[in-house]
Amino acid sequence: MFKFISKNLYHRTITLFFVSIVSFLVIYLAPGKPTQVDPLNPKFTPELVERMRKEFNLDKPIYIQYLVFYKDLFSGKLRSWKDNQSVMKKIKDRFLNSLPLFILGTLITWTISFPIGIYSAIKRGGFVDKTVSFLSYFFISIPGFFFAYILIVFVVKVFEVPVIGMNTFGLEETNAFTRFMDRVWHLVIPSFLGATGGIAILSRYVRSQMLEVLQNEYIRTAWAKGLAPDEVYYRHALRNALLPFITMFGMIIPGLVGGSVIIESIFSWPGLGRLAYEAIMARDYPVVLTLNFISACLVLLGTFLSDILYLFADPRIRL
């Protein structure tokens, strides 16, 4: 067990090292300069551009730039090229904004997908199953931004309440409870939007898993034993159908830094997705690279966790 974990960690560290090199190279080879340097602005004289390059270490050889970057990253000294703010602080602030959206989105996805998936598997081919299938494909194919606009216009016109931003603008002076509920309300639509795609996919997945499991011989044995249908479905079938979802659970962790650029932009949500997008547009390499590095870490961590979880969940895997 210990050997397995340490070997696993060792491999991941090596992977991380290569990821750091590749992502640095990709950024380095991409054309463009930080937006603090605008070559088409007459105010930027060649001298100034040159001084900025020096300031950002862009005049050094690439391996020095690589070392300086990761040294600054680990010592926490890294600063954004766009506004000279500490990169870690920027990411932390945005992370805390994105976190509730992520948690609620995941919660909605997972709590709703399972009942839907299980039900359509049990009533396979029935009216509900067909409707759910149709809706799933509908939500998978509808463009997110379009659906978001429709929802916003609908809510604003019908209910006449604000939906964008993290809270209602100008509501700072009311009591803490109302402010909390206000925050919750502002979470509802974006996280629901973020969840629709997830629900559509995950419920299909749950359905097919259940169907597969239901064909197994031990299920037939369970029926033959004369167990109640609920007993068969929820004790014998569901447990076995759940196994693959452990892997999926590990895979949602990287989503923490992903965020959704489209949803965050439409809802004026100051989250990580927008930070990353704006950093890319502004060639703010310290922010882009740091986010890149963190998400690489999270992917490795996620897969590591699902490996470990599998060990505990599936008695057939033993080391």
Place this chain on the structure above:
Amino acid sequence: MLVKRLLILVPLVLILFLAQSYLWIPTYEEQTKGNPSRLTQYITGSIGDAAILNPILSSDSASAEIENLVFEGLLDRDKDLNLRPRVAESWEIEEKIYVLLNPNSKKKPEDILYILEKAKKARDSSFGSIKEIRLLPPESVNCPPVSTRDGRRPNNCVINYPNRIMISLPKVEPDLSREIKELLGEEYYKDFDLDGIVSVDQELRSEILQRLKEEFLSTIEENPVITFYLRKGVYFHDGHPLTAEDVKFTYEAIMDPKNLSPRAADFEPVKTVEVIDPHTVRITYKRLYSPAIGTWGIGILPKHLLDRKALEEEAKRKGKESISIRESNFNRRPIGSGPFKFVEWKADQYIKLRRFENYWEGPPNYQEYVFRVIPDPLTQEMEFYSGTIDSYSVLPHQVVRLKNDPNFQNFSGLSFGYTYVGYNLQREPFNDIRVRKALAMAIDVEKIINYVVYGQGERITGPFPIQTPYYNHKVKPVPYDPKRAIELLQEAGYERQPDGFFKKGDKKLAFTLITNSGNDIRKAILAIVQDSWRTIGVDVRTDLVEWSVFVQERVGKRDFDALILGWMMGVEPDLYQIWHSSQTGPFQLNFVGFKNPLADELILKIRKEYNEAKRVEYCHKLHEVIAEQQPYIFLYCPKWTALLDSRIVIMETSEDGKIEYRKITPSKTGNYMYDFNKWIKLREKILLLDKG
């Protein structure tokens, strides 16, 4: 079955909990109408957040919008774009001319002095305005900070001046130096070695000498002097009075290489900034440079919060050795002397300002100014209709629909920019003016304006902003005439082939037209221009290039045939960087390679002329020259339209306390925000007569 129950109950509870939160939310109605403090708030929406709130460091428009309210410069522009006193109450412009005397000449310094005095008495042309003539002894002066193009600085650089004659003038006389030269005669400087008076590190010598000559070094140095008299009773938001020291500090902060100020180029011509007394500051320039005065519109920084002592204290608090202005917290919590003071900045959410009660012109009517970041235009529009933001910039296709909506008041004007098609004049076939004219005639610009920007643009013919006096309205646009275009191409030696395309010898008339991706308007123009040119028989290919590749690889390295691009201009008519022949090198802005001796002369004359009427005259001439040469096809200047809540009006309180309301009227240049400090929102819409 517990699992089954949980599977049904958990999502139900979750959904119910989320749904009930709706009950706690105030509706738009309650927010905008039921809230009296909303009337004293001005809320505006912006696509992007500000980057850095420091006028000497920022270069984005969102930051500038906030800085204009928090900071104030010595002067700004009034409704007609003339300079208007702000922190400075008034100013004077004088000139000092230094005539270097040739020590090898037979003429003694006294002889020269006598010649000049005589000319002064005789009041020969510009000599008449001379106030004083004085002989200066030889003197060694350290060079001003100077560096080579790649940023290297000499260790030691001294100018050993021989005897000089200083001439003081009460106003700038740009012709006087030429007249003095004529008076002294060509012979006088013949055996004078100007380079010899500079001693500098040998390895950098030639480059530094060249820079010094570009900047000021000459046998006759002309130094304009501006004296600003500051208003008394101007305070920073922390109660500290604004004095001449702050002005000097702002200049020093801009020029400090550590700060990497994007405004440094504007202030490079400054020679010295002297504090005469707390309310007088004198600025001497190295050379004649008339756009200089406009640069003092830059917000004045508080010295006591950003000087070395203050920064050291801040560094100590943060536990660091030293910090520069760039890293200071000031840029996130600015303190200036403008009509609004900074309250709060939530990154990518909003910036809040409150009115400054001690503002020298009296506090604004609004209590609060809020700058909300709403990156999506549709969301912004929804928020505007709901009343949670007060203004909305209308997109071109919405203008017709929204302009006559009685719920809003609308303003429109021309922007300070234009869109153009530029050629690489170094390349075939664009080095032939007939080809350039033919290509221009093949394009129906009116059609582009009507269909691409829905009529929201105005045809232009030259490089100056159309609402400034520098624009020459007499220049006629190139007519749309494809027949004449074909004739012109034939005159230029091209022959039409059976396939319809033109050929000269065995070379087909073919090239590539490029623009940057991500700009739909330019993309549409690209297609129209390509089609127009193909119709007359030019084989044009097009390409969309990602912005940074476009700028770095194609424009910067001159690797293009023709391109579509736009410029944003300032009020000052200084076209040196875009049109002067010295600016055609790689990564310089005259990337089309426009070289015209007459244009060069005019560009330099405009820079040196302090007399407005003459400047306008030169600009009109320059406009003519550039329009004649057709290095660009000047297409159009975009129009903007803004909507404003119709309950917002101008409120003025007269001296006897009577309150009067007035409709907001835009200035001649279309700026409706000009009277912003007097704006207020009323509870109900009232009918006001348009007195403008």
